[in-house]
Amino acid sequence: MARAGHDVVLAGRRAEPLGKAAAAIAERTGAAVTTVRADLAADCPPAAVSADVLVLNAGGPPPGRILTVDDDGWQRAFDLLLRGPLRLARATLPAMAARGFGRVVFVTSTAVRQPQPDLAASTVLRAAVTSAAKLLSREYADRGITVNCVAPGPTATGRRRDVLTARAERAGIPYEEIDAADVSTVPAGRAGRPEEIGEVIAFLASAAASYVNGTVLTVDGGRTETP
Numbered sequence: 001m002a003r004a005g006h007d008v009v010l011a012g013r014r015a016e017p018l019g020k021a022a023a024a025i026a027e028r029t030g031a032a033v034t035t036v037r038a039d040l041a042a043d044c045p046p047a048a049v050s051a052d053v054l055v056l057n058a059g060g061p062p063p064g065r066i067l068t069v070d071d072d073g074w075q076r077a078f079d080l081l082l083r084g085p086l087r088l089a090r091a092t093l094p095a096m097a098a099r100g101f102g103r104v105v106f107v108t109s110t111a112v113r114q115p116q117p118d119l120a121a122s123t124v125l126r127a128a129v130t131s132a133a134k135l136l137s138r139e140y141a142d143r144g145i146t147v148n149c150v151a152p153g154p155t156a157t158g159r160r161r162d163v164l165t166a167r168a169e170r171a172g173i174p175y176e177e178i179d180a181a182d183v184s185t186v187p188a189g190r191a192g193r194p195e196e197i198g199e200v201i202a203f204l205a206s207a208a209a210s211y212v213n214g215t216v217l218t219v220d221g222g223r224t225e226t227p
């Protein structure tokens with residue numbers, strides 16, 4: 001987004017990684033990058049209200065199969081994945097509509113196309129996010145706003161490491177073996193780079209994507225088996 005010429009506001013709960021990320025992005029791109037500490041499961045940073053582009057992206061829920069996620073786990077996942085993003089959308093979309101331009105991108109997961117048994121909360125709630133994005137896209141399309149989802153496959157981030165570490169511990173085998181097995185399911189033969197997700201988000205936020213609305217774009221090196 002910064003490379004595409006946007007000023008960027010980064011949100012997260014921890015000050016230190018936020019500051020480091022902001023400094024690195026500003027140095028690489030020359031963009032104005034500010035940070036706001038917020039728990040997006042519970043808060044709505046005021047900076048979001050004046051944004052022309054809203055990228056809804058925070059962590060995912062911990063691994064767990066469909067009957068092992070307990071009530072608290074479902075509640076936490078619901079707050080993070082659905083309630084928090086919808087709160088931000090509520091605060092932001094009417095102002096975008098008044099200005100006649102807006103871009104909203106929900107970062108979800110390829111689990112919406114290919115369920116992942118050990119990421120049950122993500123699989124279930126991302127389906128709900130996809131529906132919410134579709135409803136928003138139709139409601140605001142005539143006011144210059146698009147709402148889309150980007151669904152990443154395996155991407156080399158802290159979360160991928162955490163998910164694979166949990167899987168390795170459960171199976172009692174080394175991390176490297178689990179990593180190789182995961183990568184072997186990707187036709188591209190590797191995990192994605194975070195910037196490969198960012199480039200697609202930047203495209204959806206650009207004028208070039210003005211007629212792309214209410215869709216889900218998988219970014220997964222070809223792993224999802226359905227078209």
Ligand SMILES: NC(=O)c1ccc[n+]([C@@H]2O[C@H](COP(=O)([O-])OP(=O)(O)OC[C@H]3O[C@@H](n4cnc5c(N)ncnc54)[C@H](OP(=O)(O)O)[C@@H]3O)[C@@H](O)[C@H]2O)c1
Nearest residue numbers: 012013014039040041058059060109154155157158159160
């Ligand atoms: N990596 C993958 O392979 C993969 C695959 C499919 C889907 N996804 C999805 O893509 C999204 C991004 O994943 P990622 O791999 O970049 O995750 P990540 O490595 O866990 O990073 C998550 C980021 O979100 C922030 N965050 C987490 N909870 C937050 C909260 N409650 N409020 C504000 N910020 C919060 C974290 O900072 P703080 O901890 O400081 O708040 C961190 O900067 C997630 O929704 C994930 O489920 C990832």
